[in-house]
Amino acid sequence: MRNYHYSRIFQALFLILIISCKSPFSTREAEEPIRARSNREIPSGPEEVLRNLQSAILDKNVTDYMYCLTSMPDKFTFIPDEFVRQNNPTVFVSWGLESEKNHMNWVKNYVPNDSLSRLFFDEISSEVFADSAIMQRKYTLILDHTYRGNVPREMTGQAVFWIFKDEGHWFIRKWIDIGNPEKPSWSTLKAGFGK
Numbered sequence: 001m002r003n004y005h006y007s008r009i010f011q012a013l014f015l016i017l018i019i020s021c022k023s024p025f026s027t028r029e030a031e032e033p034i035r036a037r038s039n040r041e042i043p044s045g046p047e048e049v050l051r052n053l054q055s056a057i058l059d060k061n062v063t064d065y066m067y068c069l070t071s072m073p074d075k076f077t078f079i080p081d082e083f084v085r086q087n088n089p090t091v092f093v094s095w096g097l098e099s100e101k102n103h104m105n106w107v108k109n110y111v112p113n114d115s116l117s118r119l120f121f122d123e124i125s126s127e128v129f130a131d132s133a134i135m136q137r138k139y140t141l142i143l144d145h146t147y148r149g150n151v152p153r154e155m156t157g158q159a160v161f162w163i164f165k166d167e168g169h170w171f172i173r174k175w176i177d178i179g180n181p182e183k184p185s186w187s188t189l190k191a192g193f194g195k
Helices: 002-020 046-059 062-067 082-087 097-110 186-194
Strands: 077-079 117-128 132-143 154-166 169-179
Touching (some): 046 062, 046 117, 046 169, 082 169, 082 186, 132 186
Antiparallel strands (some): 132 154
16 A cells, blocks of 8 residues: 555656656757857957957957967967077977967966956057057066966066058067066967977
């Protein structure tokens, strides 16, 4: 008698469960993919390009970072700090857009979402022409990463950006990094990743 009673309770619970489900054997609806946060502006001038670079670092957004650079591999040049280049002779030999993308993926993977990542610029000089600009900035780059190698978390130096207008939008074609001998530079970070 007792087994009959438990069997009826189990049947009733099973019936309630089936009725409350839409369809227990159907697949669930696909969720929207998690998208990287983006604060990207339309690069209608050289200043917007530098703001987009700052936002891409803050958001750890690889697509936005690459959007700051020209998409033509043969027209992009990164010239590292001379001291860092001399101490890492093989890292920068073929540095190009793919290396930049790998560098930013490294930032995305090793800087947790709740960790600090900031890029600050202080203007040194700006020369803006109709379809090009040369922007020199002091920078401080802070990345509170979890990488266990000998890679700095705070970098300072100067950057000179050659920014060109192409089909109405502006992009970085040439980037020179000038380090401070007493502190690590952005080139130090790129070399630490590139080894």
